[in-house]
Amino acid sequence: MAWDFSTEPEFQKKLDWMDEFVRAEIFLLEVLDLDWPTLRRAIAPLQEEVRAQGLWAAHLDPELGGQGYGQVKLGLMQEILGSTPYGPLVFGCQAPDSGNAEILASVGTDEQWERWLYPLLAGEMYSSFALTEPGNAGADPTNLTTTATWDGENWNLNGHKWFISNATTSDFMIVVAVTDPDADRHRRASQFIIPIDAPGLEVVRDIGSVENPRPRPNTYGSHCEVTLSDVKVGPDAMLGGRGDGFVVAQVRLGPGRIHHCMRWIGQARRAFDMMCERATYRSAHGSVLADKQTVRNWIADSAAEIQALRLTTLHAAWRIDEEGTSAARKDIALIKFFGARILHDVIDRAVQVHGSLGYSADLPLEFMYRAARAARLYDGPDEVHRDSVARQYLKGYAPPAGEIPTEHIPTRRTAATERFAELLAEQP
Ligand SMILES: Cc1cc2nc3c(=O)[nH]c(=O)nc-3n(C[C@H](O)[C@H](O)[C@H](O)COP(=O)(O)OP(=O)(O)OC[C@H]3O[C@@H](n4cnc5c(N)ncnc54)[C@H](O)[C@@H]3O)c2cc1C
Numbered sequence: 001m002a003w004d005f006s007t008e009p010e011f012q013k014k015l016d017w018m019d020e021f022v023r024a025e026i027f028l029l030e031v032l033d034l035d036w037p038t039l040r041r042a043i044a045p046l047q048e049e050v051r052a053q054g055l056w057a058a059h060l061d062p063e064l065g066g067q068g069y070g071q072v073k074l075g076l077m078q079e080i081l082g083s084t085p086y087g088p089l090v091f092g093c094q095a096p097d098s099g100n101a102e103i104l105a106s107v108g109t110d111e112q113w114e115r116w117l118y119p120l121l122a123g124e125m126y127s128s129f130a131l132t133e134p135g136n137a138g139a140d141p142t143n144l145t146t147t148a149t150w151d152g153e154n155w156n157l158n159g160h161k162w163f164i165s166n167a168t169t170s171d172f173m174i175v176v177a178v179t180d181p182d183a184d185r186h187r188r189a190s191q192f193i194i195p196i197d198a199p200g201l202e203v204v205r206d207i208g209s210v211e212n213p214r215p216r217p218n219t220y221g222s223h224c225e226v227t228l229s230d231v232k233v234g235p236d237a238m239l240g241g242r243g244d245g246f247v248v249a250q251v252r253l254g255p256g257r258i259h260h261c262m263r264w265i266g267q268a269r270r271a272f273d274m275m276c277e278r279a280t281y282r283s284a285h286g287s288v289l290a291d292k293q294t295v296r297n298w299i300a301d302s303a304a305e306i307q308a309l310r311l312t313t314l315h316a317a318w319r320i321d322e323e324g325t326s327a328a329r330k331d332i333a334l335i336k337f338f339g340a341r342i343l344h345d346v347i348d349r350a351v352q353v354h355g356s357l358g359y360s361a362d363l364p365l366e367f368m369y370r371a372a373r374a375a376r377l378y379d380g381p382d383e384v385h386r387d388s389v390a391r392q393y394l395k396g397y398a399p400p401a402g403e404i405p406t407e408h409i410p411t412r413r414t415a416a417t418e419r420f421a422e423l424l425a426e427q428p
Contacts, residue, residue, distance in 0.1 A: 082263025099252030189245030
């Protein structure tokens with residue numbers, strides 16, 4: 001019987017190296033306000049070190065320059081990288097590039113690999129992914145209205161997208177647009193690769209948000225409004241087959257969601273560490289916070305929740321490795337909404353234990369808190385994932401005979417009385 005929670009010693013050594021490297025080299029960068037070109041210069045030598053360690057782009061198979069580690073090992077790595085916003089970037093597995101590379105790898109043509117995938121994997125190019133539109137519910141993307149029409153020579157794209165992460169710092173954008181308006185609603189859209197400087201594509205603004213109320217120009221981590229006005233691209237820009245837009249989107253969303261959960265574990269752990277450290281020395285009403293029962297409850301609850309998230313996430317990762325992404329759909333949907341709540345709650349408790357210091361920008365907690373709020377929205381809001389989980393569980397149930405609950409005690413007692421009639425007759 002195989003049921004093993006251990007990590008191979010060789011791989012554990014790599015994880016230990018990563019942990020030290022991330023804390024010593026990448027945490028430092030967080031506290032500087034670097035624009036995108038300067039950030040790229042700052043991380044270039046770190047990316048070299050990661051490559052030298054054989055840890056670059058670990059989400060991809062070896063023929064694409066990755067390590068082919070699979071999702072469980074990747075999960076253990078992402079826990080470490082996710083503790084800081086720049087961790088994945090330094091290790092070449094940041095969203096949305098990792099998901100976009102997965103799409104390109106799975107459905108891209110040879111030419112698309114040469115022009116877009118290899119430079120993306122090498123860290124020479126960056127990308128964005130444009131699905132959501134301000135005028136339509138992103139929770140149900142089959143309603144999207146951005147169009148791509150064929151004029152006999154080119155595709156002409158027109159539409160309005162928003163919350164497109166990293167659009168300002170990307171070199172190309174994968175755009176989902178309706179090519180077949182009369183087709184079945186899941187077959188209406190296709191995906192296109194558009195260079196960011198294509199005439200007609202305008203990144204209108206980096207949208208101020210809870211995460212970043214006053215965005216600075218040309219910085220990493222933008223969420224942008226984008227318009228497409230008669231953007232012309234040749235037939236070679238279509239990514240995947242015509243009408244495959246949503247099928248192809250699933251290629252990135254399944255692993256993309258689990259990668260978010262893996263990174264949230266790292267974020268939650270970092271908040272947990274800060275909470276515990278503070279509790280050891282902050283004193284109020286005659287004792288340190290660590291002696292207060294409420295604080296101890298928060299610590300215990302947080303530890304239990306992080307552990308639950310970790311095990312459910314690694315289990316979903318194991319299922320992807322063993323049975324494929326589609327077999328793990330229910331598990332991924334479950335951790336997506338469960339993880340978003342745990343991330344929020346642990347950070348919230350850590351802020352509370354730190355009082356005004358936790359609320360201030362003198363600790364990373366306030367940024368982590370703001371960023372965590374988005375986890376309940378991006379890659380599908382909580383409600384949609386909950387609904388999906390419940391629906392999939394309900395498939396395993398049917399109404400009982402005569403609509404009498406299976407566990408109905410009087411009914412079961414009648415059956416038991418018949419079966420044990422002899423025994424009962426002997427009972428005084
Ligand atoms: C930080 C951040 C980064 C993002 N990055 C990108 C990106 O790079 N590219 C991209 O294309 N998009 C991106 N998005 C957009 C994101 O995917 C959408 O916000 C999300 O899919 C929800 O769509 P919506 O905002 O249109 O909300 P709506 O679809 O309007 O949903 C609003 C609310 O309605 C409720 N709801 C919806 N459906 C149901 C249901 N079936 N049952 C019950 N309640 C329901 C939920 O409470 C939901 O929160 C990003 C969003 C954020 C916040």
